[in-house]
Amino acid sequence: MVDGGSAFGTPVFAGLAEVTEALNSGGGGLPGLQRSVEVAGLVTGAAGAAFVEYAADNGRVIAAAGELAWALGRPVDLIHPAVRGLLQFGTRVREFPSSLIGTAGGLQLASRGLYRVMASEAAANGTGVGVLFAAYGDSEEPTGEREKAALGFLASFIGLQYGLGRGLPVYSDGPAVKPAGEPFALLDTEHRVRAWNPPAALLTSVPAETAIGEQFPFPLPAGDATIAHKLPSGRWMEIRTARVTGSQDLAVSFRARPEPPPDGRDLFIALTGHELRTPVTVIRGYADTLVDHWESLSEESRREAIQVVGQRARELSRLVDRLLNAVGDDGAPAVESTTLLPFDLVESLAGAVDDLNAEQRQSLTVRLPDSLPKTRGDRASLATVLAELVTNAGKYSPNWVEIELTAGADARTVWFRVSDRGIGIRPEHVERAFDRFWQLETGDQRSSGGVGLGLYLVRRIVERQHGWVSLRPRQGGGTVAEVRLPRADADGPGEA
Incomplete structure (x- = not known):
């Protein structure tokens, strides 16, 4: 067990301050989550720590540190009854032998010398978003109350990060979190800012004292339309407006959104314009040369041309395979x-x-x-x-x-x-x-x-x-x- 007084040392506070500063400046996201997991390992005295984000029917390790760093990117079966039972019933922070989430969870910690686990579910505005794990090499020594409280606090801190958005959840099928307070602004008839709430300042990184009294700093949609706007930080937000009943003021609401994916037209142009056209053009050119000038070409030139045709044909075959796999069944099960x-x-x-x-x-x-x-x-x-x-x-x-x-x-x-x-x-x-x-x-x-x-x-x-x-x-x-x-x-x- 780690002494509670020494656990909360300078590295821990420095880590928390680093994440908080990033959140206050409009950052956070996956880097902030990773730093929070690293702090969890320090403050609990664990051999390793990890955070598993919920998805539609499972979970994935999206941040890991210490002796759990190997699990980064690993899918985890969080809907298995054994795992959900451990996480959803009882106290805020659960402690149990790692063997209980062995094959069920897919982590197999005991075989790696990690015999004891603490876990706490992170929630944002009442919605569970994932689980923060801390793993230990001993099997019997109980964890101190301060370490349990610290893990619960950090799980709540992670939940706060999800509530703010900023690139969380990581996956599109991750937990849908309703923001506690929507970013909001109020504009006069000349589109000068009359009100600018704290969530708006967090989302845009524009403080209220800078915005109020000035022209609205972003484009405004026409009528009931919604427009997407990319902030200087690279994040995207959606903007909507509505007239305030009984006045000429304009209410503006905006929310964070993922970077829009390329649309179907862009993908079609990319595929036909370069990825497919280049090898096809080269194959056709060399094939025509061989057909039209076979007798005049040297043996070395013929061999070189045939090698190029073969190489480009393999590239084309690989590209076609990739496209066919990409549009196949996303839900295909693991191989038997x-x-x-x-x-x-x-x-x-x-x-x-x-x-x-x-x-x-x-x-x-x-x-x-x-x-x-x-x-x-x-x-x-x-x-x-x-x-x-x-x-x-x-x-x-x-x-x-x-x-x-x-x-x-x-x-x-x-x-x-x-x-x-x-x-x-x-x-x-x-x-x-x-x-x-x-x-x-x-x-x-x-x-x-x-x-x-x-x-x-x-x-x-x-x-x-x-x-x-x-x-x-x-x-x-x-x-x-x-x-x-x-x-x-x-x-x-x-x-x-």
């Missing part, structure tokens, strides 16, 4: 355990590297161990997963920046990582990047091509094999993509 066979990850990764194109192989530095425990999964899909991760890394890296492939294992999983030194990924984007059609760059700013399917398909392929995938910023710059699959010698598939 009996169809997942043991295989050598190191050997399979080496073969997948050979399948990459010449440009990708040239930029890839391979640092694989001589051997690893066998994993369990679909070996054939590994080439697709690696190709998508390397393609994504190269897309956002200068040509001269190396991409690194490494691999390893722990007691429950075998993993590999694709790391780059590119432009990096913002912490608030590490989960959104797995959404279908999501792009780091959008619209006219997008210079790297693609339609945002690669990471979506990677997560889909890996999770159907009882594994999981995550992204995180790389220390020193760049991004790390990590894939974890269950070890073949674990107690059972799907229990990593």
Whole structure:
């Protein structure tokens, strides 16, 4: 047990102050949530801490620290009766052996030396949004009341962050939280601000003293229409207006909204304008050259042309497969355990590297161990997963920046990582990047091509094999993509 007086030391208060300052300045979101989880680990003396956000029918670890950092990105079965019973009945903070959420929750903590768990549900305005976990290596020593109170407080603090929005919930099928107070403004006939409530200041980062008496700082819709406006911070909000009964004043309400996805027309243009047209044009050009000038071409020129046609045809085939997978059944269940066979990850990764194109192989530095425990999964899909991760890394890296492939294992999983030194990924984007059609760059700013399917398909392929995938910023710059699959010698598939 951690002494309550020492638990609330300078690092804890500094962490809370950091998140609070971000919230006051209009920030927060996933970075603030991650920092809150790190503070939870410190203040409770836990070996590791994690937050699982509720989704429509399950949950996902969206922030993790300490000995639970490996679980980042892992789906968790929160609707299993054993798990829901532990979380929904009894005291505000529950403490129980980790074995009770073993296979049911999908975390398998005991096999990793974490035998005891504290958990507290976070709620925003009466709506449950997720669960804050703290895990311990001992099995019997009870947690002090101060540590329990601290975990309950931090769960409430996380609930407050969800109530403010700011990029939470992370997923579109996450908990729908009704704001405690809607952002609101009152304008006179010349559209000068007469009133500006605190939620409006929080959403827009424009304090009341700056707004009142000045022209409304954002565009206004006509009539009953609703318009979307992008704030300087990059967040989006929706704006509506209505006349105040009995006066000429104009009431303005606005609320946060996710960044709008590219519409169907943009996607169609992207697909037909570059992703499909480029390989088709090259294939047709080289094929016509071979047909029209076969006799005049040297053997070397013919061979080179045929190699280009083959390479471009493989690219086209891969693109078509991606599109077909992307529009397939999103709710497809995990692959049956009996169809997942043991295989050598190191050997399979080496073969997948050979399948990459010449440009990708040239930029890839391979640092694989001589051997690893066998994993369990679909070996054939590994080439697709690696190709998508390397393609994504190269897309956002200068040509001269190396991409690194490494691999390893722990007691429950075998993993590999694709790391780059590119432009990096913002912490608030590490989960959104797995959404279908999501792009780091959008619209006219997008210079790297693609339609945002690669990471979506990677997560889909890996999770159907009882594994999981995550992204995180790389220390020193760049991004790390990590894939974890269950070890073949674990107690059972799907229990990593």
